[in-house]
Amino acid sequence: MFFNKSKKKSKSTRTGYSIYLYFSITQHNRNRLLMTTLENYFGCGKFSYKPGNSYGEFKILSLKDIQSKIIPFFDKYPIVGDKNIDYTNWRKAAETIDEKRHLQEEGLKEILHLKSKMNLSRYGKISKLNN
Numbered sequence: 001m002f003f004n005k006s007k008k009k010s011k012s013t014r015t016g017y018s019i020y021l022y023f024s025i026t027q028h029n030r031n032r033l034l035m036t037t038l039e040n041y042f043g044c045g046k047f048s049y050k051p052g053n054s055y056g057e058f059k060i061l062s063l064k065d066i067q068s069k070i071i072p073f074f075d076k077y078p079i080v081g082d083k084n085i086d087y088t089n090w091r092k093a094a095e096t097i098d099e100k101r102h103l104q105e106e107g108l109k110e111i112l113h114l115k116s117k118m119n120l121s122r123y124g125k126i127s128k129l130n131n
Contacts, residue, residue: 019102019111021094023070024059032056042069066094089114 023045027035035047035058044065049056060066071091079087093102093111101107 017108019093019097019108020061021063021066021090021097022059022061023066023090024057026055026057028055029053042073044069063094063097067098086118089118 025035025038029049032047032049035056038058039045039047042060042065044062045058045060047056047058060070071094074087074091078084093114096102096107096111099107102111
């Protein structure tokens with residue numbers, strides 16, 4: 001399970017970057033029924049796989065769906081373990097985006113700092129911030 005953000009260069013923002021929040025779960029293709037059940041349960045997102053790969057990914061890109069469905073779900077059913085740290089930081093990033101603070105340099109830096117404490121970066125396995 002990945003709570004993540006991505007940044008892309010943008011000429012239309014003051015900071016020069018656009019920030020995108022997304023939620024994804026990657027599973028072996030044998031779990032395809034489970035993944036499509038997630039699509040139906042949340043009423044959003046998409047499970048996709050490429051023929052020849054042994055895995056597929058359920059991904060939600062819509063900020064509206066993340067805010068109205070995914071965040072309330074994980075607030076109601078908290079994650080146990082290290083993934084809860086990722087969720088907490090990801091949720092803070094969602095709040096920053098919702099409040100439009102990511103459009104300012106300070107908000108962008110806040111989100112990048114949160115990202116540096118998430119997923120594999122938390123363990124020092126990723127040394128620089130990826131897109």
